[in-house]
Amino acid sequence: xxxxxxxxxxxxxxxxxxxxxxxxxxxxxxxxxxxxxxxxxxxxxxxxxxxxxxxxxxxxxxxxxxxxxxxxxxxxxxxxxxxxxxxxxxxxxxxxxxxxxxxxxxxxxxxxxxxxxxxxxxxxxxxxxxxxxxxxxxxxxxxxxxxxxxxxxxxxxxxxxxxxxxxxxxxxxxxxx
Amino acid sequence: xxxxxxxxxxxxxxxxxxxxxxxxxxxxxxxxxxxxxxxxxxxxxxxxxxxxxxxxxxxxxxxxxxxxxxxxxxxxxxxxxxxxxxxxxxxxxxxxxxxxxxxxxxxxxxxxxxxxxxxxxxxxxxxxxxxxxxxxxxxxxxxxxxxxxxxxxxxxxxxxxxxxxxxxxxxxxxxxxxxxxxxxxxxxxxxxxxxxxxxxxxxxxxxxx
Amino acid sequence: xxxxxxxxxxxxxxxxxxxxxxxxxxxxxxxxxxxxxxxxxxxxxxxxxxxxxxxxxxxxxxxxxxxxxxxxxxxxxxxxxxxxxxxxxxxxxxxxxxxxxxxxxxxxxxxxxxxxxxxxxxxxxxxxxxxxxxxxxxxxxxxxxxxxxxxxxxxxxxxxxxxxxxxxxxxxxxxxxxxxxxxxxxxxxxxxxxxxxxxxxxxxxxxxxxxxxxxxxxxxxxxxxxxxxxxxxxxxxxxxxxxxxxxxxxxxxxxxxxxxxxxxxxxxxxxxxxxxxxxxxxxxxxxxxxxxxxxxxxxxxxxx
Numbered sequence: 001x002x003x004x005x006x007x008x009x010x011x012x013x014x015x016x017x018x019x020x021x022x023x024x025x026x027x028x029x030x031x032x033x034x035x036x037x038x039x040x041x042x043x044x045x046x047x048x049x050x051x052x053x054x055x056x057x058x059x060x061x062x063x064x065x066x067x068x069x070x071x072x073x074x075x076x077x078x079x080x081x082x083x084x085x086x087x088x089x090x091x092x093x094x095x096x097x098x099x100x101x102x103x104x105x106x107x108x109x110x111x112x113x114x115x116x117x118x119x120x121x122x123x124x125x126x127x128x129x130x131x132x133x134x135x136x137x138x139x140x141x142x143x144x145x146x147x148x149x150x151x152x153x154x155x156x157x158x159x160x161x162x163x164x165x166x167x168x169x170x171x172x173x174x175x176x177x
Numbered sequence: 178x179x180x181x182x183x184x185x186x187x188x189x190x191x192x193x194x195x196x197x198x199x200x201x202x203x204x205x206x207x208x209x210x211x212x213x214x215x216x217x218x219x220x221x222x223x224x225x226x227x228x229x230x231x232x233x234x235x236x237x238x239x240x241x242x243x244x245x246x247x248x249x250x251x252x253x254x255x256x257x258x259x260x261x262x263x264x265x266x267x268x269x270x271x272x273x274x275x276x277x278x279x280x281x282x283x284x285x286x287x288x289x290x291x292x293x294x295x296x297x298x299x300x301x302x303x304x305x306x307x308x309x310x311x312x313x314x315x316x317x318x319x320x321x322x323x324x325x326x327x328x329x330x331x332x333x334x335x336x337x338x339x340x341x342x343x344x345x346x347x348x349x350x351x352x353x354x355x356x357x358x359x360x361x362x363x364x365x366x367x368x369x370x371x372x373x374x375x376x377x378x379x380x381x382x383x384x385x386x
Numbered sequence: 387x388x389x390x391x392x393x394x395x396x397x398x399x400x401x402x403x404x405x406x407x408x409x410x411x412x413x414x415x416x417x418x419x420x421x422x423x424x425x426x427x428x429x430x431x432x433x434x435x436x437x438x439x440x441x442x443x444x445x446x447x448x449x450x451x452x453x454x455x456x457x458x459x460x461x462x463x464x465x466x467x468x469x470x471x472x473x474x475x476x477x478x479x480x481x482x483x484x485x486x487x488x489x490x491x492x493x494x495x496x497x498x499x500x501x502x503x504x505x506x507x508x509x510x511x512x513x514x515x516x517x518x519x520x521x522x523x524x525x526x527x528x529x530x531x532x533x534x535x536x537x538x539x540x541x542x543x544x545x546x547x548x549x550x551x552x553x554x555x556x557x558x559x560x561x562x563x564x565x566x567x568x569x570x571x572x573x574x575x576x577x578x579x580x581x582x583x584x585x586x587x588x589x590x591x592x593x594x595x596x597x598x599x600x601x602x603x604x605x606x607x608x609x610x611x612x613x614x615x616x617x618x619x620x621x622x623x624x625x626x627x628x629x630x631x632x633x634x635x636x637x638x639x640x641x642x643x644x645x646x647x648x649x650x651x652x653x654x655x656x657x658x659x660x661x662x663x664x665x666x667x668x669x670x671x672x673x674x675x676x677x678x679x680x681x682x683x684x685x686x687x688x689x690x
Contacts, residue, residue: 128278129277129278129314130277130278130281130376130377130378131277131376131377131378131379132314132377133377134313137313137314142313144311144312144313145311147313148306148310148311148312148313148315148317151374151375152306152315152316152317152318152375153316153317153318153321153371154305154306154310154317154318155304155305155306155317155318157305158305158306158310160310209445209446219439220439220440220443223436223439223440223443224440224443226433226436226440227433227436227437227439227440248424248425248426251421251426251427251428253417253421253426253427253428253429254421254426254427254428254429254430256429256430256433256436258429261604262515262604262605264448264604264605264606264607265441265603265606265607265611267440291444291445291446291447291448291607291608292444292445292446293444293445358445386448
């Protein structure tokens with residue numbers, strides 16, 4: 001696989017090659033070269049199957065990390081291509097022309113993280129939420145508890161216990177004293 | 178039934194496009210007075226012995242309904258059987274958490290059921306949110322949106338607990354206290370306001386029979 | 387002594403009452419037997435009664451127009467009409483119904499009539515699943531009518547009449563005179579058609595119990611559903627009595643009728659518990675294949 005790492009590094013500046021398992025590796029590219037990298041992987045390197053695409057909110061670094069997992073079925077090898085997108089201006093090239101199912105993932109990321117994919121079909125339509133009016137809810141600065149308390153009526157008298165201490169108190173009450 | 182009742186104002190059906198409004202009813206639900214004395218007792222006995230569950234799994238708890246049909250738990254011996262259409266079923270089992278998206282379907286299905294209709298709320302999530310107490314998209318109390326007759330606690334409750342819940346429901350029906358349909362009609366405005374508060378894109382008729 | 391017309395109508399009501407209750411108990415007991423096969427306790431035998439009572443005491447009901455009401459009425463008319471022109475007990479004054487007024491062709495027409503009326507009513511309901519159920523039902527019905535009609539033709543040729551009373555009369559005097567033994571091929575074809583007619587497994591995809599489309603009555607509720615359930619009992623009883631008359635020598639008293647129809651109905655349960663379900667296209671191919679050939683063979687044998 002190291003030929004592939006070198007080739008990717010030479011062509012697209014891919015870095016941080018990391019073999020996670022025998023059949024799974026990961027690498028990082030710049031978001032501006034993401035589309036070209038995936039196109040080359042699909043057309044020339046045999047990674048013809050897009051198995052997964054998602055995003056992770058790395059709020060500490062101020063980026064969304066996009067992850068595209070492509071698979072080479074002939075060699076039985078999967079490659080995860082990561083790209084860091086600026087959180088303040090998350091706009092990425094659409095890959096729906098490479099893989100037909102790509103627009104579904106992009107619609108999901110648009111709704112959940114607010115990452116825009118210009119030109120992707122139906123990217124602005126709602127995906128799993130209906131009538132969602134709040135901010136993109138998978139962003140980590142979205143306060144789920146505050147939103148839930150403000151929106152949904154709760155039943156008074158609800159108590160939350162930490163399972164570990166609760167069971168310790170109930171089963172071994174003398175140990176806590 | 179009685180003439181004393183004030184006829185409620187027609188519903189607006191504002192969520193629907195204008196050309197579809199004529200397809201749906203615009204009358205609010207009304208209360209039905211139970212029959213008197215032994216007739217109602219007999220009717221309630223028949224209702225309690227023939228519980229038809231709406232086969233609509235609204236959450237993860239619906240998985241607990243499946244074992245009830247099998248040889249091991251065999252709910253048929255209690256007169257309980259699943260029914261695929263809301264028109265024919267009389268019991269709605271809310272299977273655990275209800276997201277806002279599911280709530281829309283729950284409300285529509287509940288309104289399409291013919292009265293008297295009963296609701297069994299299953300799992301902690303229907304009572305106070307359960308493990309989804311801080312979720313952005315899951316309602317915490319189902320009784321804010323539709324009337325509930327029986328709660329079954331647990332996450333998840335075992336099929337035995339479900340059977341016990343159905344026995345409890347039978348007792349409530351025989352005692353004539355399962356008047357969820359009338360409660361819904363009486364507090365219709367309140368239920369609708371609660372529903373519309375969480376369902377932001379109200380694109381369905383206000384009342385669906 | 388020949389009873390008056392009024393008396394005959396009274397007897398017909400009595401006969402209808404008996405067959406309704408018998409049909410309901412038959413459905414209940416067969417559900418119970420099926421449950422035993424599956425290792426369950428099963429629903430009470432009287433569960434169909436409770437279901438009908440419960441459906442009838444529903445507090446509100448919806449309507450989709452006049453045809454929607456007429457659907458169950460047609461269905462019930464089909465069930466009652468089928469039964470009314472078959473002698474339930476041969477030679478009995480009470481249970482002969484109006485069998486001397488109509489013949490086998492009229493009965494066959496009534497068998498089809500209910501389903502057609504139901505199709506119109508269910509179509510008025512406007513639910514897409516109703517339409518699916520109706521199209522499945524009519525397709526399967528058209529298919530099983532072929533072997534059934536062929537076997538009826540064979541029986542008609544064999545006895546030289548379409549009068550059911552005459553057919554039963556010709557089978558009296560020992561079980562070797564039954565059509566079952568004098569024309570076995572016709573009976574085999576008709577019994578296979580009967581499996582389709584009763585819509586048990588493997589031909590149950592029409593009513594598709596407990597699945598998303600429950601078939602034509604998707605939109606029916608409350609007392610209309612109660613009417614359909616009652617009709618199911620009458621229609622089942624009528625079909626069983628017809629088969630008993632045509633192929634199993636009829637019955638000379640009500641006890642023989644009960645025993646024979648119970649055993650005929652048991653064929654359904656026997657097959658239904660052993661075989662999985664056909665898709666509609668598979669069941670059509672099935673009915674138009676071997677059963678039809680058997681039916682043709684029975685007609686040829688009866689004719690030569």
